Ligand SMILES: Nc1ncnc2c1ncn2[C@@H]1O[C@H](COP(=O)(O)OP(=O)(O)OP(=O)(O)O)[C@@H](O)[C@H]1O
């Protein structure tokens with residue numbers, strides 16, 4: 001369903017961030033992408049939702065070449081993917097609830113649907129009573145939970161999570177990972193980039209190891225080892 | 227579609243209120259822009275009223291000799307009426323002229339007595355000639371002077387007033403031209419400042435625009451809140467600029483203040499403009515303000531947002 005074909009990426013004035021990456025991810029898979037800082041994990045994920053374009057190579061999503069999307073088709077493509085950005089990217093002038101609702105609004109969901117789904121997902125991600133606060137009024141971990149809620153609220157076919165637990169305590173982290181495993185069970189493809197060794201080992205699903213812009217290992221029931 | 231409009235409207239309103247001082251600053255700039263244009267328009271209007279008032283009062287009086295019979299005066303009148311420059315002629319008969327004169331001098335015993343002593347009517351008929359526009363009095367006067375009937379005319383008063391009329395005319399026209407140039411220049415500056423202010427506002431939102439794009443918002447969904455925000459700026463500014471203009475005109479409509487600053491478009495006409503035009507067409511004024519303000523806000527928003535939505 002997702003195919004990275006000979007992807008290379010060179011940021012202007014830098015050494016290559018990705019070099020000749022080939023990766024196939026099937027529908028319903030749970031893939032952990034691990035590697036040192038700067039290995040190129042985020043860059044690889046950005047190609048999926050077209051924040052970055054590959055310097056060479058092609059990315060296919062449901063058989064469609066992402067680089068061939070027209071500007072007005074791109075929003076629809078992005079709505080198919082729930083994304084937790086490494087830096088959260090919450091809208092600073094909206095409360096956490098509004099941030100989550102916003103993802104549904106732009107997808108042109110019905111208001112009644114929004115009013116039902118938003119509190120539910122905030123509850124599921126464990127945001128507690130903070131939902132009317134603004135992003136800068138809550139902790140990094142709470143921001144991550146809100147970002148995850150926003151990514152999940154549209155029930156996307158694919159969830160891309162770039163270090164969604166980087167700021168969380170071990171217990172919250174485990175809660176979130178269990179949530180990811182559960183939505184994966186219900187059929188959502190999950191792509192998780194993380195540094196967290198114990199988590200990856202516990203998940204015990206497919207692990208892709210990256211180093212210096214290359215995929216150096218890809219195991220169906222892998223462990224975190226670099 | 228409707229849901230897109232209402233949602234972006236709500237988002238625009240939210241931005242407007244949550245932007246705080248940035249919104250206030252932008253509204254302030256638009257208020258200034260509108261206010262400048264308003265005052266210029268008001269002064270131009272007052273100048274026009276003044277010009278009309280002066281033009282209305284100017285005419286040429288043709289004094290006919292006392293020995294010319296009434297039917298001949300009518301012929302004369304008919305002839306002058308044929309001049310293309312003439313708009314209308316008011317005929318004052320000898321009798322009427324005498325009556326008018328007596329009325330004017332009713333407090334002056336000596337004059338009244340001397341008229342009675344003369345016995346016959348010492349005054350000739352008068353033709354008050356009005357031209358289509360004030361530039362034409364000179365032509366009319368010289369035409370009468372060179373006409374076949376010039377010896378039947380004892381005098382044309384235009385020559386006496388010519389300099390006064392010409393000067394006033396020139397001065398008002400120069401004033402008018404200056405006001406237009408000033409209005410255009412100031413409006414242009416005001417538009418630039420507004421544009422720049424909105425550009426700054428949107429620029430401060432560029433990260434949010436980026437985020438919205440990544441979440442899958444269509445360009446319209448990103449653009450419309452800013453456009454609505456522009457509408458809010460415009461309407462709020464209009465609601466402030468109308469009373470502000472009113473107060474300012476009230477202030478310069480005060481004779482003592484104004485006649486020292488604006489010698490020509492004097493206070494009286496600004497007051498007339500205020501009561502007869504501004505207040506009587508208040509709905510129209512407000513509508514015009516809103517339209518202009520909204521145009522300023524929306525136009526600047528559209529131009530700026532276009533750049534951010536590319537790529
Ligand atoms: N916008 C950018 N411009 C220039 N260079 C960049 C940019 N983004 C990333 N890079 C470079 O590309 C390389 C890969 O970065 P990337 O963010 O993909 O790493 P990562 O594996 O996600 O690291 P981390 O675990 O710290 O998030 C790094 O060397 C980084 O410096």
Ligand SMILES: [Mg+2]
Nearest residue numbers: 041042043086
């Ligand atoms: Mg990263």
